[in-house]
Amino acid sequence: MLKIYKSNCETLYELALSSAPVKGAWYNLINPTAEEIDAVAAATNLPHDIIKAALDEEERSRVEIEDNYVLVITNIPIMRGKDMYDTLPLGIIITADYFITVCLEPNDVLACFNSSTAKTFSTFKKTRFLFQILYKSATLYLKFLEQINRRSDDIELQLRRSMQNQEFFQLLELQKGLTYFTASLRSNGIVLEKLLRLRSNTQLQHLIKMYEEDEDLLEDVIIENKQAIEMVEMYGNILSSMMDAFASIISNNLNIVMKFLAAMTILLAIPTVIASFWGMNVNVPFSESAYGFLYVFLLATTITGISAFTLWKKGMF
Numbered sequence: 001m002l003k004i005y006k007s008n009c010e011t012l013y014e015l016a017l018s019s020a021p022v023k024g025a026w027y028n029l030i031n032p033t034a035e036e037i038d039a040v041a042a043a044t045n046l047p048h049d050i051i052k053a054a055l056d057e058e059e060r061s062r063v064e065i066e067d068n069y070v071l072v073i074t075n076i077p078i079m080r081g082k083d084m085y086d087t088l089p090l091g092i093i094i095t096a097d098y099f100i101t102v103c104l105e106p107n108d109v110l111a112c113f114n115s116s117t118a119k120t121f122s123t124f125k126k127t128r129f130l131f132q133i134l135y136k137s138a139t140l141y142l143k144f145l146e147q148i149n150r151r152s153d154d155i156e157l158q159l160r161r162s163m164q165n166q167e168f169f170q171l172l173e174l175q176k177g178l179t180y181f182t183a184s185l186r187s188n189g190i191v192l193e194k195l196l197r198l199r200s201n202t203q204l205q206h207l208i209k210m211y212e213e214d215e216d217l218l219e220d221v222i223i224e225n226k227q228a229i230e231m232v233e234m235y236g237n238i239l240s241s242m243m244d245a246f247a248s249i250i251s252n253n254l255n256i257v258m259k260f261l262a263a264m265t266i267l268l269a270i271p272t273v274i275a276s277f278w279g280m281n282v283n284v285p286f287s288e289s290a291y292g293f294l295y296v297f298l299l300a301t302t303i304t305g306i307s308a309f310t311l312w313k314k315g316m317f
Contacts, residue, residue: 002036003028005123012118024124027100028110031055044098054091054102061089061187063194070094070207072130074191075184076109076137077144083151083170085144085177087184090137092130094207099126101133109137127208131217134192138224141181145231148174152239159246171243178236185229192222263316267308271300 004015005026015022021043029036029051037051046069053059054073064071072094075087090109091102101110110133113121121132152174159167196218199210210218278284278296286292 001030002032002040003030007118007121007123009122010119012113012115012123021098023097024122024126025098026123026129027098029100029102030106030110031104032102040100044093044095044100046093046095046100050093051091051100051102054089055104056089057104059089059091061184061191063191065198068095068207072191072195074134074137074188076103076107077141077181077184078105078107079144083173083177085148085174085180087180090133092133094126094130096207099123099129108140109133112136127210128214128217130208131214131221134188135217135221135224137188138221138228141185141228142224142231144177145181145228145235148177149235152235152242156242168243168246171239175236175239175243178232178239181232182229182236185225185232189222189225189229192218192225196222259316263311266311267304270304270307274300274303 002017004017005012005028006015006022006024007013007026015025017039027040027044029040032040032051032055037048040046041048041051050064050069050071053064053071059073061074062071063073070093072092074090074092076090078086078088080086088103088105088107090107091100093100093102103110113133113136121129123129152171155167155170155174195208196215198208199215274296278286278292286295289295
């Protein structure tokens, strides 16, 4: 899907692909077709491989600088389902006249820049627009991390009441999402630091021109990213400790059950052995007595009772 936008500090309006290229336009590509990539390449005079760079799910975050463009690839957070968090590459290309974004899927980061929020951003202020997108991505990480934290607390309460495999699978999904977030946030941090160093590069003034407000915004993005890194590490440690703790509890409960079954097996074996002795086809005590069965029963009960008391004293019950 290809959408072309242009803002004038008040409204955001959409341009037709067939219209002539307009300076300051924003080309937004979401899982584009080959024809759409060709159209954007022709309108912006960009190489095809640069436009398609972010269409690789495994693409790493990086900054690529050339004479006529700057390519920024950052990993943004997405939510694919309940307890399922992932990251996705977002490519941002800045030329002297155009601003291009490329992503494989619709996402909450770019969705925030629409006609209802047109007063908060400008497509022709390309540097600030770039930092606003990065800031939105960083805040979205924080939002998802808070959701993961609340969800892990809910699962912990469920695990306290019942030890079901479903809860452990949910914790596993959350831990997988935190792992993705950790790797992406660290690589994004490297990209942000590199962008911060570009402010002193006078050769890129025609592509990235930073004013004081832009530098402040970029520093805010770096702070938010560092905070997200600290939070994801903390929540990851908590989640790992929680899974280890509940795994130990399950193992301990299993040991208690096995110990109880072992004790019951011993107690049930005592009357069985005694009954086996008195069931032999030989002369045995009390065989001639009218109360022989009662004597054998009392003997088995007494020995079993003494054994049960001994096992109870040893903590087998």
